[in-house]
Amino acid sequence: MVYEKPLPVINEDNAPYWEYCRSHELRMQKCTDCGYVRFPVSIVCPKCNSMAAEWTPLSGKGRVYSYVVYHMAYHPSYKGDIPYIVAIIQLDEGPRMESNITDCKTEDVRIDMPVEVYFDDVTEDISLPKFRPAA
Amino acid sequence: MENIKDKAAIVGVGYTVQGKVPGRSSMSFHLEAARNAIADAGLKIEDVDGLLMQPPMAAMGDPMVAPAYLSQQLGIRVRFMAAHDDWGASAGCLAQHAAWAVVHGMANYVVCTYGENALSGAGEYGNALNGGIEYGMFGAVAGYALAARRGMHEFGTGPETWKEIAIAQRRWANLNPNARYYQQPMTVEDYYNSRMIVDPFRRADICLVSDGGRAFIVTTAERARDLRHRSVFIMGMGQDHPSTNVPQATHLAGPSGAVVSGATAFKIAGITTDDIDACEIYDCFTYTVELTLMGYGFFGPGEGKDFLKAERLAPGGDFPVNTSGGQLSEAYFQGFTPLAEAIMQLRGDAGERQLGPVTNTREPEIIIVSGNGGVLQTHSTLILRR
Structure with a gap:
């Protein structure tokens, strides 16, 4: 089946992030000068402006910081998905990221709910990090 | 910093046809707004020697709106x-x-314009604003709804508070013949x-x-006195741009850019929240009004x-x-x-909705105006007085 939903726009800067996702690893850039783990991907550290960084592995565990439930399909490919959850996840290592929370009824999601990452292989090249309630 | 208080004034406002206006380019709304603002101020075209503009989001096939094309x-x-x-x-x-430009002699009369065929044109207001489209995050609504949910958690507000904002604004619109919802009330049930x-x-x-545009003209306080409308002076001003990407932002549920931007404007104006007669607050969403007024210090968290x-x-x-x-x-x-409305109110040109005896409200001397962009990533404040 052809995947018709919009895909992330991959560029020179964020390609490593998506490569790690493809191998089911959640990694983000950690500044090797000040230790800050940053997201989204950037060539400079927003804390110290250092350009030195390494791709550090993350546990994929975190909590819901905020969430919304889409009741309108802004793109035809989402018609079958509404209502769906979009959330900001506070990762244990510090950064936050946006993603979907699945395997959870829309009325059951709560702020501070523990969640964990899994990877949804939506195409041959793209695996999306998504979250579900922690076991 | 040299005190800018009351040194500059806004002397003309340009409206356009607005609402659903198909068959018009964004450029055409910029031009219509600008020529109406120049006419409203009573200026000759050749008097205008400064131009600032906010570009529309690029729509396919629409003429590019750049400052030089506008002045041309x-x-x-x-x-x-x-x-x-x-x-x-x-x-x-x-x-x-x-x-700042007029006070320092870089120009005498600066026209500031905006126009966009946002409703009828080919632009995409539903696109992702800060990324996240791969998770079905479309439109500015995603980021603000995430902010608002966090606000509910932290401040105990939510739809029961936001409905008050939506209903009150609708009651003002009911008095405004230009408004999309002129004479169309909103009840709690609605x-x-x-x-x-x-x-x-x-x-x-x-x-x-909406399709349409707006423009206004800024000059020095001295030049303003010679023009046809009652002068509206820029008493205070501020900016603060948290910029942060949405998930990392701590300003989703305050302190937003309104805190520093507002404090800067109040300091320059030399007044406090008690001196404000009315608020014209950037309202992309109801929650933005709540968060901005809180940031300005009208009330505290909770x-x-x-x-x-x-x-x-x-x-x-x-x-x-x-x-x-x-x-x-x-x-x-x-x-x-919000900026155009503050000017009309301070001039006394707001018709049926005019603050003062017409609407059984305080006569307006000082109005605060906010601007806010991205997902709470940019913020500007003006304090205007007549």
Whole structure:
């Protein structure tokens, strides 16, 4: 089946992030000068402006910081998905990221709910990090 | 910093046809707004020697709107010019930069313009604003709804508070013949029955998308006195741009850019929140109004629920907010909506919705105006007085 939903726009800067996702690893850039783990991907550290960084592995565990439930399909490919959850996840290592929370009824999601990452292989090249309630 | 207080004034406002206006380019709305502002100020075309503009989002096939194309078509030769994209904070930022320019002699009369065929054109307001499209995060609504949910958690507000804002603004729009919702009231039931778009936001929490434009003209306080309308002086100004990407932002549920931007403007103006007669607040969503007023210090975290009551905010109330109907119920012009309304109110040109005896409200001497863009990423404040 052809995947018709919009895909992330991959560029020179964020390609490593998506490569790690493809191998089911959640990694983000950690500044090797000040230790800050940053997201989204950037060539400079927003804390110290250092350009030195390494791709550090993350546990994929975190909590819901905020969430919304889409009741309108802004793109035809989402018609079958509404209502769906979009959330900001506070990762244990510090950064936050946006993603979907699945395997959870829309009325059951709560702020501070523990969640964990899994990877949804939506195409041959793209695996999306998504979250579900922690076991 | 040299005190800019009361040194510059806004002397003309240009409106256009607005609402659903198919068959028009964004450029055409910029031009119509600009020529109307020049005419409103009573200036000759050749008097205008400065131009600042906020570009529209690029729509396929639409003529590119750049400052030089605007001055070319208006037939003006300017010695001060820039395109400014601070998103919804732009109107306030343009006014501030124009004020500094005229005070320092870089120009005498600066026209500041915005126009967009946002409703009928080919632009994509539903696109992702800060990324996240791969998770079905479409439109500005996603980021603001995430902010609002966090606000519910931290401040105990939510739809029961936001409905007060939406209903009060609709009551103002009911008095404004230019408004999308002129003479069309909103009841509490209408609010709750409004379609859920991205929970916690209903349709009634979300601003309009409009075709049209706005422009205004800034000059020095001295020159303003010779012009035809009552002068509106720029008493205070501020900016603060948290910029942060949405998930990392701590300003989703305050302290937003309004805190520093507002404090800067109040300091320059030498006044406090007690001196403000009305508020024209950038209202892309109802929650933005709550968060901005809190940031300006009108109430504290946790107090919004009791403070924000429709009878206070609406015609006849002691705390008038968004007196044109705002971007929720009049028309959405990226922050030019609240700014234009503040000018009309201070001039006494607001007709049926005029603050003062007409609407059983305080006669307006001082109005605060906010701009806000991205997902709470940019913020501008103006304090205007007559």
